[in-house]
Amino acid sequence: xxxxxxxxxxxxxxxxxxxxxxxxxxxxxxxARKALIAVCQLSSTDxxxxxxxxxxxxxxxxxxxxxRVVFLPEAFDHISPSTEDMLRLAESLEGELVGSxxxxxxxxxxxxxxGGFHEQGPDWDRERRIYNTHLLLNDSGExxxxxxxxxxxxxxxxxxxxxxxxxxxxxxxxxEPPVTTPIGKIGLAICYDLRFPEISLALANAGAxxxxxxxxxxxxxxxxxxxxxxxxxxxxxxxYVVAAAQTGRHNDRRxxxxxTMVVDPWGCVLAQCGQGPGLCCAEIDLDYLRQVxxxxxxxxxxxxxxxxxVCIQHPPGSAP
Numbered sequence: 001x002x003x004x005x006x007x008x009x010x011x012x013x014x015x016x017x018x019x020x021x022x023x024x025x026x027x028x029x030x031x032a033r034k035a036l037i038a039v040c041q042l043s044s045t046d047x048x049x050x051x052x053x054x055x056x057x058x059x060x061x062x063x064x065x066x067x068r069v070v071f072l073p074e075a076f077d078h079i080s081p082s083t084e085d086m087l088r089l090a091e092s093l094e095g096e097l098v099g100s101x102x103x104x105x106x107x108x109x110x111x112x113x114x115g116g117f118h119e120q121g122p123d124w125d126r127e128r129r130i131y132n133t134h135l136l137l138n139d140s141g142e143x144x145x146x147x148x149x150x151x152x153x154x155x156x157x158x159x160x161x162x163x164x165x166x167x168x169x170x171x172x173x174x175x176e177p178p179v180t181t182p183i184g185k186i187g188l189a190i191c192y193d194l195r196f197p198e199i200s201l202a203l204a205n206a207g208a209x210x211x212x213x214x215x216x217x218x219x220x221x222x223x224x225x226x227x228x229x230x231x232x233x234x235x236x237x238x239x240y241v242v243a244a245a246q247t248g249r250h251n252d253r254r255x256x257x258x259x260t261m262v263v264d265p266w267g268c269v270l271a272q273c274g275q276g277p278g279l280c281c282a283e284i285d286l287d288y289l290r291q292v293x294x295x296x297x298x299x300x301x302x303x304x305x306x307x308x309x310v311c312i313q314h315p316p317g318s319a320p
Contacts, residue, residue, distance in 0.1 A: 034285045035183040038062025039071045041260040041273040041280075043248040046080040048089060048097070056104055058279050063108040065281055068182045070108075073214045073244035073260070074116030074132070074191045081251040083168050090118040090130050093143075102141035111181055112137040115214020115244050116149065116190045121170050129170050134188045134214065136179055145179035147188035148172030151196055160220040165192075175199055175312045177206050183284045184209035187239070191215040194229050194243075197236060201310040204237035205299075209289055211239045216246035222257025227269070234263040238293045240284055247275055265292040 040058040044051045055076055062070040077097055080086040091097045097117065105112045112135075119133040132152075136145035150172040152165040178185040187203030187210065194213045203211060211233060217226050226243075234241040240262065247258030260273040262282035271280035293299070302309075 033287050034283055035068045036066050036281055036283055037069050037071065037183060037242065037262070038065060038067035038279050038281050039242055039244045039260050039262055039271065039273075040073065040076075041245055041247050041258055041276070041278050042073055042076060043250060043256075043277055044073075044075050044077070044079040044246060045250055046078050046085055046089065048078050051076065051078055052097075052100060054277060055101075058277070059104055059108055059110065059112065062279055062281070063110045067110060067281060069111040069113060069186075070279075071113040071212065071214065071242055071244040072115050073246050074216045075118075075246060076115060076214075077117040079216065079246065079250040079254055081253055086118060087128055087130065087168060090120045092120045092124075093133075093135075093146075095120075098135065101135075102137055102143075104141075105137040105139055106141040109139050111139055111144070111183075113186070113188075113212055113214065113242075113244070115212070116216075119148070129168055131172060132165070132169055132190055134190050134212070136181070136186065136188060138181075144181070145176060145186070145188055147176045147190070149190040149193065150175065150199070151192045153192040155221075157220060161218045163218075174314060175202055177312060178203055178208040184240075184286055184289075186210045186212060189213050191217065194233065195225075197233065198310050200233045200237050200239070202312045204239055205310060206312050208237070209239055209286060210284065211237065211241050213241065213243040214245075215243055217257040219255050219257050222259065226257055226259055227261065230261055230263050231267045231269070234265060235267040236298075238265040238289065238296075238298060240264055240289065242282075245273070247273070247277065265289045 059070045078089050114135040116132050119131040121129045132149035134147045138144045154164045156162045178187045185207050187208030230241050243261045245260040246256035258275050262271045271282040273280050
């Protein structure tokens with residue numbers, strides 16, 4: 001069995017500078033074999049300006065530690081106490097919110113994973129429905145990737161959790177191909193997508209090396225399933241899994257589980273936050289990923305003749 005690097009639970013969290021050994025990715029991009037990431041944990045409210053200040057400070061902390069990519073959780077923009085307030089605060093891709101984060105990426109010199117913001121949907125004035133949108137910005141502030149959440153959280157656990165995301169949210173039309181970044185190929189997903197292994201396998205089969213699940217897990221579901229799901233997705237795809245999370249009390253109606261986490265391709269937890277806002281850092285090591293895949297070649301052992309191949313599909317009428 002592949003052996004994780006020594007003292008993996010300590011050293012990868014405490015690193016302040018990434019290694020500089022690099023390979024060339026698509027379009028000549030310099031892709032580090034070992035690179036540091038910073039993964040943030042927030043307690044968003046309906047105060048967008050306050051949330052932006054909190055995120056800006058965490059991004060700058062991550063950049064100061066040498067992170068190449070900084071990850072923010074789902075609903076980094078705001079969590080509102082009512083559907084009406086949420087819709088009132090929604091913005092378009094061309095709005096002030098995205099503009100602020102594009103500037104932040106440029107100023108900080110890092111890539112940003114914006115894990116799920118309330119994007120005004122098509123025919124906004126009439127329909128008043130949103131997409132839950134995950135944006136990936138490069139260090140020039142350009143949009144390098146965009147994914148709209150496909151699996152919506154419509155769940156009613158009697159006496160514990162009752163949420164129906166589809167009331168105000170449009171399901172995304174497709175899974176997006178992985179994005180080549182300085183730390184490897186990133187597959188974009190959001191929160192509830194974590195429960196559907198098909199999307200992770202489709203992204204891995206399309207070349208993903210890092211899977212992202214920015215989230216706002218409830219206390220009930222987080223305590224029961226958060227870590228097992230993240231580790232399962234890492235083990236079955238042999239990818240790094242990065243999950244920035246919301247934490248604590250947002251308003252009288254919403255609490256989140258927290259425990260932002262990074263898991264390696266062998267299923268080891270590399271870094272984790274507890275409760276409260278903050279960040280953790282971990283090293284992405286593509287050589288180690290390839291070692292795991294080489295020594296246990298799951299992709300070669302799959303019986304596609306028995307159960308088919310899970311791959312990214314492009315529904316009729318959608319652009320690839």
